[in-house]
Amino acid sequence: NHRPAIFVDRDGVLIENRKEYIRRPCHIHVFPQAVEAAKRVSGSPYALVVVSNQAAVGRGILSLQRVCALNRRIIRLYEKEGATIDGSYICPHKPDDNCDCRKPKPGMLLQAAKELELDLSKSFMVGDNMTDMGAADAAGVKGILVRTGLGNAQLESTAEPYEGPVAHDLSEAVDMILTGALA
Numbered sequence: 800n801h802r803p804a805i806f807v808d809r810d811g812v813l814i815e816n817r818k819e820y821i822r823r824p825c826h827i828h829v830f831p832q833a834v835e836a837a838k839r840v841s842g843s844p845y846a847l848v849v850v851s852n853q854a855a856v857g858r859g860i861l862s863l864q865r866v867c868a869l870n871r872r873i874i875r876l877y878e879k880e881g882a883t884i885d886g887s888y889i890c891p892h893k894p895d896d897n898c899d900c901r902k903p904k905p906g907m908l909l910q911a912a913k914e915l916e917l918d919l920s921k922s923f924m925v926g927d928n929m930t931d932m933g934a935a936d937a938a939g940v941k942g943i944l945v946r947t948g949l950g951n952a953q954l955e956s957t958a959e960p961y962e963g964p965v966a967h968d969l970s971e972a973v974d975m976i977l978t979g980a981l982a
Contacts (some may be wrong), residue, residue: 811948837882856891903933
């Protein structure tokens with residue numbers, strides 16, 4: 800009996816985006832609304848799974864160890880507030896490495912589904928980038944684009960208008976999911 804998941808992008812959804820990458824603990828700025836949203840997911844039937852492209856590793860800007868340590872720190876900040884994060888996946892590759900895990904490819908979602916026994920057909924992906932929506936489509940989950948992070952710019956710049964659901968932030972996206980507004 801597999802449970803559904805809410806997949807979330809990290810930078811721009813759980814924490815503030817940073818153009819020059821999250822390199823040090825002082826660069827981590829958690830969205831308070833996202834912490835509250837994560838806590839609501841913890842009390843729901845959904846697993847909460849972080850899926851994050853981290854090309855800084857492939858580009859040689861940060862070591863994988865450093866990225867993993869920063870990622871663990873972000874998760875601890877959430878868990879300290881009472882949220883449960885059921886899984887966390889990182890793609891360390893550059894866009895031109897042509898890996899299977901870098902969003903918009905669905906590799907991280909498919910890996911999580913296998914390892915955490917998730918039902919993708921009832922799952923959601925919340926992200927601030929069209930690559931997140933692409934990964935959602937490819938994995939067969941419903942995508943919700945948030946306006947935080949890169950979201951607003953993505954909505955304004957897409958050559959093709961984005962037709963899917965849009966939420967102000969993770970909090971509104973979680974409300975839409977938990978109330979069944981997108982069923």
